[in-house]
Amino acid sequence: MESFFSFLEKRVDDCSSLLCIGLDPHVADLEQPTAASALKFSLNIIKQTAPYAAAYKPNAAFFEQFGSRGWSVLKQVITAIQEESQRLGSLIPVILDAKRGDIASTAEAYAKSTFEQLGAHCITLSPYLGKDSIDPFLTNQEKGVFLLCKTSNPGSGDLQDLHLEGGDLLYERVARLARQWNTKNNIGLVVGATQPEALARVRALAPELWFLAPGVGAQGGDLEIALKAGLRRDGKGMLLPISRGISRAANPALAAAELRDQILSIRYQFGR
Amino acid sequence: MESFFSFLEKRVDDCSSLLCIGLDPHVADLEQPTAASALKFSLNIIKQTAPYAAAYKPNAAFFEQFGSRGWSVLKQVITAIQEESQRLGSLIPVILDAKRGDIASTAEAYAKSTFEQLGAHCITLSPYLGKDSIDPFLTNQEKGVFLLCKTSNPGSGDLQDLHLEGGDLLYERVARLARQWNTKNNIGLVVGATQPEALARVRALAPELWFLAPGVGAQGGDLEIALKAGLRRDGKGMLLPISRGISRAANPALAAAELRDQILSIRYQFGR
Numbered sequence A, B: 001m002e003s004f005f006s007f008l009e010k011r012v013d014d015c016s017s018l019l020c021i022g023l024d025p026h027v028a029d030l031e032q033p034t035a036a037s038a039l040k041f042s043l044n045i046i047k048q049t050a051p052y053a054a055a056y057k058p059n060a061a062f063f064e065q066f067g068s069r070g071w072s073v074l075k076q077v078i079t080a081i082q083e084e085s086q087r088l089g090s091l092i093p094v095i096l097d098a099k100r101g102d103i104a105s106t107a108e109a110y111a112k113s114t115f116e117q118l119g120a121h122c123i124t125l126s127p128y129l130g131k132d133s134i135d136p137f138l139t140n141q142e143k144g145v146f147l148l149c150k151t152s153n154p155g156s157g158d159l160q161d162l163h164l165e166g167g168d169l170l171y172e173r174v175a176r177l178a179r180q181w182n183t184k185n186n187i188g189l190v191v192g193a194t195q196p197e198a199l200a201r202v203r204a205l206a207p208e209l210w211f212l213a214p215g216v217g218a219q220g221g222d223l224e225i226a227l228k229a230g231l232r233r234d235g236k237g238m239l240l241p242i243s244r245g246i247s248r249a250a251n252p253a254l255a256a257a258e259l260r261d262q263i264l265s266i267r268y269q270f271g272r
Helices: A004-015 A035-052 A060-064 A067-088 A104-117 A131-137 A154-160 A170-181 A196-205 A223-230 A252-269 B004-015 B035-052 B060-064 B067-088 B104-117 B131-137 B154-160 B170-181 B196-205 B223-230 B252-269
Strands: A019-023 A055-058 A095-100 A122-125 A144-150 A187-191 A238-242 B019-023 B055-058 B095-100 B122-125 B144-150 B187-191 B238-242
Touching: A004 A144, A019 A035, A019 A252, A035 A060, A035 A067, A035 A252, A055 A060, A055 A067, A060 A067, A060 A095, A060 B104, A067 B067, A095 A104, A104 A122, A104 A131, A104 B060, A122 A131, A131 A144, A131 A170, A131 B154, A144 A154, A144 A170, A144 A196, A154 A170, A154 B131, A154 B170, A170 A187, A170 A196, A170 B154, A187 A196, A196 A223, A223 A238, A223 A252, A238 A252, B004 B144, B019 B035, B019 B252, B035 B060, B035 B067, B035 B252, B055 B060, B055 B067, B060 B067, B060 B095, B095 B104, B104 B122, B104 B131, B122 B131, B131 B144, B131 B170, B144 B154, B144 B170, B144 B196, B154 B170, B170 B187, B170 B196, B187 B196, B196 B223, B223 B238, B223 B252, B238 B252
Parallel strands: A019 A055, A019 A238, A055 A095, A095 A122, A122 A144, A144 A187, B019 B055, B019 B238, B055 B095, B095 B122, B122 B144, B144 B187
Antiparallel strands: none
């Protein structure tokens, strides 16, 4: 049986891309502050960027802010990506960026909401509640999770950089645990592209895991430095989410194509 | 200007209760697996228990599992609590149990969703992303947050019990940070009632903070032991969420009244 990351790798090969297109309908970027505008915004990006997208990453917050109608739009957006996948003959995975984390039957309800109700393939989760909060999302190995490890924001160090007895930083321990827990090839890690040192440390601890590495572009991360620190030896293992760098471009299709090619040329340069 | 916890303390005094009624429409407890049944289930609990409720705590997952219609029901449920508050002439705070945690503009969108779109007064948040992920929820001091500190589930120790250099456990550091960050009296902590030792440790570190202490009842926590470990000196500072213990009772109103009184008698017994 195939796992989430085998689907993702197939798509990465099909489109020669490590680009993960973020779908973040910020009110400031919409024609009107409505769910209908958020739908129009998202469908336009999908239509323009699908050939270059290794994955899409809608962020739940920007849909939730419109309440019930926003939630309905989120489902329509995921359905549109599924239709685009069929048209291209290549499954484009949908990663719901939701950073959930809860226990037992509550985690089961979130998994049901994400995978069954919305039809996403993967979700971002917080590791703070431990393994039993992750397990309900791993049962079906065709579905995956990215666990928060070292995030791209200024305050990420408040907890994640704490020194543990024995020498690890907290985020390094999370990387070790994720590797232990990854018995079905459906756990990856969120490691900010703004943190090249952390990317290199986590890559050393988890040579085979996939990273979701936000922070290139709007947050100031440097693409070449991040790729050098985080790519696997096979030149894969790293998804680069870009949101505003594409949605605010004069020509989103061109911006996505250029970013895809820029990443490819860096991969070749490193011989990966 | 009043803060979230001054509103909560007023309600606690008005109803002589530390009971936080959980609204968790588990599919197994509904007449049918639909959003309409989740609404009926929740409204019935609210109607029966309002006089004994220091707060209500709807868990987002059990509404999200019904998609857009579930989100609409969640808003109706919160509106019903607001109406019940008006009828009683005493504001019953609504704590959205959502365990969110994201950065910058995304955290702002979640805060908007929770406080403006849904009309909740407080939200549970993960501390893993650090202070800047919490800040957007603290801006309006009439709104509050409970930060996850030591949770009630078996896997809570995977991260929360890790030993830090300098001697703290991770959850103790979270308690210290929350106390530092609580400059507006609108940050509390989630500490499981299944963990009396942790309750006592966190109470020693944060003598004045409010705790949300789930785990009494279905999860096996002992009410008397938990209260003894976690109550403040003034006999308050601790909300006890109960969900299935009330929703599955033959008479939810009676179950809530009895629990309220049981807690009161334990408080008297301890002279608090």
